[in-house]
Amino acid sequence: MKIDWHSGPFSRETALDAHYRNTQKVRRFLVSQCGPGFKFDRAFMAWVKDTRPLTLGQVADEWVRRQQAMTGN
Structure with a gap:
């Protein structure tokens, strides 16, 4: 089933597809x-586009992991 990325619904289990x-x-x-500090940057977007298959939960977890690595938490 093709996902409508403009309207969802989304969950942590939503798989990114070729039409993401x-x-x-x-x-x-x-x-x-x-x-509230979430934002995309070029390096993170490249990771999202180059790492398949992914779920939105994995994308969120990776962003949090990167933020923690940068702040040392």
């Missing part, structure tokens, strides 16, 4: 998982 788009709805979901 970084939409406002996806960003809102990731902010809900990662906190």
Whole structure:
């Protein structure tokens, strides 16, 4: 089933497919998982696009892991 990346619904188990788009709805979901400081940067987007298969939960977990590594927490 093709996912509508503009309207969802999304969960941590939602698999990224070949049609994945970084939409406002996806960003809102990731902010809900990662906190208000969530943002995409080039390196992170490259990881998302180059690492398949992924779920939105794995994307959120990787972003949190990277933030913790940068802050030493």
